[in-house]
Amino acid sequence: MTSAARRLAETAEQIIPGGVNSATRRIAAPWSWKSAHGATITDLDGNDYIDYHAAFGAILLGHTNERVNAAVSKAITDIDLVGLGTTELEVEAAQLIVDAIPSAEMTISTMSGSEATFQAVRLARGATHRPFILKFQGCFHGSYDAIARNVISPAERAWQRDPNSSGILDDAVDHTLIAEFNDLASVEELFASHPEQIAAVILEPVPHNVGAVIPDQSFLEGLREITRRDGSLLIFDEVITGFRHALGGYQELCGVMPDLTTFGKSMGNGFPVAGLAGTREVMSNFTPAGGTVMLAGTFNGNAASMAAAIATITALQDPEVDFYGHVRRLGDRMRSGLQEITDDLGVPAQMAGIGSVFVAYFLEGEVKGYRDLLRNNDEAQLTFHRRMIDQGSFMYPMALKRNHISLAHTEQHVDETLSQAQQVLGEMAREGLFRTAAAEPVRA
Numbered sequence: 001m002t003s004a005a006r007r008l009a010e011t012a013e014q015i016i017p018g019g020v021n022s023a024t025r026r027i028a029a030p031w032s033w034k035s036a037h038g039a040t041i042t043d044l045d046g047n048d049y050i051d052y053h054a055a056f057g058a059i060l061l062g063h064t065n066e067r068v069n070a071a072v073s074k075a076i077t078d079i080d081l082v083g084l085g086t087t088e089l090e091v092e093a094a095q096l097i098v099d100a101i102p103s104a105e106m107t108i109s110t111m112s113g114s115e116a117t118f119q120a121v122r123l124a125r126g127a128t129h130r131p132f133i134l135k136f137q138g139c140f141h142g143s144y145d146a147i148a149r150n151v152i153s154p155a156e157r158a159w160q161r162d163p164n165s166s167g168i169l170d171d172a173v174d175h176t177l178i179a180e181f182n183d184l185a186s187v188e189e190l191f192a193s194h195p196e197q198i199a200a201v202i203l204e205p206v207p208h209n210v211g212a213v214i215p216d217q218s219f220l221e222g223l224r225e226i227t228r229r230d231g232s233l234l235i236f237d238e239v240i241t242g243f244r245h246a247l248g249g250y251q252e253l254c255g256v257m258p259d260l261t262t263f264g265k266s267m268g269n270g271f272p273v274a275g276l277a278g279t280r281e282v283m284s285n286f287t288p289a290g291g292t293v294m295l296a297g298t299f300n301g302n303a304a305s306m307a308a309a310i311a312t313i314t315a316l317q318d319p320e321v322d323f324y325g326h327v328r329r330l331g332d333r334m335r336s337g338l339q340e341i342t343d344d345l346g347v348p349a350q351m352a353g354i355g356s357v358f359v360a361y362f363l364e365g366e367v368k369g370y371r372d373l374l375r376n377n378d379e380a381q382l383t384f385h386r387r388m389i390d391q392g393s394f395m396y397p398m399a400l401k402r403n404h405i406s407l408a409h410t411e412q413h414v415d416e417t418l419s420q421a422q423q424v425l426g427e428m429a430r431e432g433l434f435r436t437a438a439a440e441p442v443r444a
Contacts, residue, residue: 062408
């Protein structure tokens with residue numbers, strides 16, 4: 001930790017709980033940042049890092065993108081916050097979203113992904129008049145009470161009662177059911193034990209909060225069949241997958257249409273904006289449309305957020321920008337390069353990911369669900385990320401976390417990172433930090 005970072009951290013801790021405004025920011029060194037441009041972030045002492053964290057994936061086009069910043073600057077010059085009626089920016093953003101997301105007929109704006117999933121869960125319960133929500137072990141859907149449970153659980157609490165926080169009412173925890181990802185039998189079992197009581201199934205179609213677990217097509221199609229049969233809603237939480245993997249989200253790639261879709265994180269390239277889209281029938285249950293489910297939020301649809309969303313989405317649509325082609329090429333280059341390094345070293349590792357996301361799991365065998373992730377060598381993954389930061393490639397220093405490539409990254413960035421990884425992984429192998437296949441799992 002640098003002297004400047006230490007001084008700022010000590011000051012922050014006196015006036016902000018733990019010195020940070022979100023718990024996940026207080027991990028490893030108390031990082032203090034001075035600037036961010038393109039693919040580079042710079043700390044308070046002037047040290048540069050290639051940024052693969054990307055604010056948990058919120059950065060698609062690169063930090064402080066000129067196109068987005070110019071749009072926001074114009075918007076806030078013309079109008080700030082009125083809080084009544086609507087604006088042209090809100091309507092334009094909504095039309096772009098409805099046109100982009102295959103299942104969307106109507107949409108609302110929120111300020112964060114947590115707010116979007118909160119609205120989705122409340123809307124599902126209000127529309128179906130049912131109490132239970134079904135989620136999957138390892139998926140994260142925000143910090144509010146209804147589904148703040150069972151994300152990165154230790155083996156003894158996985159699929160059991162594992163709330164993310166104290167202060168949550170027992171009823172809120174117990175009205176959320178936990179199944180295993182890519183395991184339709186576990187879903188059928190919960191539907192059988194709670195007949196006509198499950199309002200919705202919510203999932204990250206790719207569980208990026210535990211890296212990148214790729215869904216079986218039959219699993220997603222099975223969820224759609226089960227929910228339709230039972231009269232439940234299917235919610236895709238595309239806060240991370242949305243706009244990053246395809247303009248229409250993962251549903252565009254898999255062809256399975258949910259009833260509701262949450263999105264955010266990257267749609268404004270770092271500005272606070274998110275939302276919820278769905279069928280006209282379900283979305284009409286919100287109070288502005290004459291329904292009974294409250295929709296409120298003074299900052300929803302504010303000019304700066306809408307301008308950022310419009311600029312980002314139009315950039316993603318621009319064939320001259322070629323966002324998806326660019327990040328997919330670099331993502332493939334990074335994943336194949338890392339796999340080649342670990343294979344050459346004899347390190348048990350699997351490079352996972354899709355498009356712009358890459359993850360280095362340190363385990364043998366395929367990853368289909370959370371059970372498989374219990375075999376991951378968490379300590380090795382954490383050490384790898386920490387040492388890569390020391391080399392100048394910033395990867396979130398926590399096990400099971402993903403890395404992101406933006407439009408601002410180049411082949412040179414990827415090659416530099418692969419060179420660093422060759423050195424780091426070689427040192428780790430020589431130090432004996434990778435267990436053999438017969439060794440016990442770290443968490444189990």
